[in-house]
Amino acid sequence: MTSDLKSALVTGATSGIGAATVRALAASGRTVLAIARREDRLRDLAEETDCACLVADVRDLDAIASKIDAFAPDIIVNNAGVGHGIDGLEHATSEMIKEAVEINVIAPMQIAALALAGMRERGKGHIVNIGSIAGLHTLVSAVYGGTKGAVHLMSQNLRFELSGSGLRVTEICPGRVSTEFYQAAAGDKDRLTQLGQTGIMELQPADIADAILFAVDAPPHVNVATIELLPVEQAVGGTRIEPIAPRQ
Numbered sequence: 432m433t434s435d436l437k438s439a440l441v442t443g444a445t446s447g448i449g450a451a452t453v454r455a456l457a458a459s460g461r462t463v464l465a466i467a468r469r470e471d472r473l474r475d476l477a478e479e480t481d482c483a484c485l486v487a488d489v490r491d492l493d494a495i496a497s498k499i500d501a502f503a504p505d506i507i508v509n510n511a512g513v514g515h516g517i518d519g520l521e522h523a524t525s526e527m528i529k530e531a532v533e534i535n536v537i538a539p540m541q542i543a544a545l546a547l548a549g550m551r552e553r554g555k556g557h558i559v560n561i562g563s564i565a566g567l568h569t570l571v572s573a574v575y576g577g578t579k580g581a582v583h584l585m586s587q588n589l590r591f592e593l594s595g596s597g598l599r600v601t602e603i604c605p606g607r608v609s610t611e612f613y614q615a616a617a618g619d620k621d622r623l624t625q626l627g628q629t630g631i632m633e634l635q636p637a638d639i640a641d642a643i644l645f646a647v648d649a650p651p652h653v654n655v656a657t658i659e660l661l662p663v664e665q666a667v668g669g670t671r672i673e674p675i676a677p678r679q
């Protein structure tokens with residue numbers, strides 16, 4: 432650990448990017464509070480990393496508020512997220528749309544809001560929001576891209592609100608990462624098989640955790656504002672005339 436940010440709260444810690452981030456932050460010598468709903472997985476992670484745990488839905492603000500007061504995190508990693516609406520807005524139910532906004536947008540905003548007063552008092556703090564390339568570019572994801580677009584502008588505006596305070600805001604925008612994300616987002620097995628077959632070398636959760644550590648370990652005068660990470664074989668743009676052959 433090269434910064435004076437010694438404690439971190441990570442949401443969505445039971446799989447993928449969140450679990451890798453807990454491992455990386457703990458390995459860097461920080462005290463970590465891991466939050467998610469699946470208790471058995473949190474227990475395993477605690478055994479492995481010595482992190483503290485809170486079994487909670489990110490929408491349960493009361494549970495999270497009291498933990499933030501007690502734990503006083505220097506770093507918040509707003510990572511929990513869902514890929515609802517992957518088949519298009521036309522096929523998304525009202526419940527899916529509501530959940531996507533609550534989990535991907537409202538919860539990170541509320542959790543950051545809860546932590547900021549303590550961070551200002553202590554004169555240090557770092558909010559890390561996990562966005563997506565879907566929040567920066569046009570893809571086929573009105574629901575998901577809409578929520579991640581909100582995360583992008585929330586991060587940009589919060590950085591501006593906090594300028595002069597010494598507190599930092601980083602947004603990490605990954606492309607395709609190999610996690611359980613599509614498993615959770617896909618409605619059925621066939622759709623999952625289809626979504627799972629990218630044929631490319633995807634990013635690994637540890638690649639995103641490395642980017643987060645780079646941002647939090649930056650010298651205090653450096654704010655790593657936005658990091659966009661893509662697999663080499665994924666690019667955002669228009670239509671390619673020649674299809675590329677997947678790497679063997």
Ligand SMILES: NC(=O)c1ccc[n+]([C@@H]2O[C@H](COP(=O)([O-])OP(=O)(O)OC[C@H]3O[C@@H](n4cnc5c(N)ncnc54)[C@H](OP(=O)(O)O)[C@@H]3O)[C@@H](O)[C@H]2O)c1
Nearest residue numbers: 443445446447448468469488489511512607608610611612
């Ligand atoms: N995978 C990708 O290609 C990709 C690309 C760009 C951005 N992202 C973003 O990266 C973040 C992490 O996703 P991932 O790829 O690591 O997916 P993942 O493996 O499905 O992990 C999602 C995590 O979020 C937690 N979660 C979901 N809803 C929650 C809720 N209501 N309350 C508390 N925790 C909740 C899940 O834990 P429980 O179910 O145990 O609560 C799980 O730990 C998300 O914000 C996602 O949008 C992913």
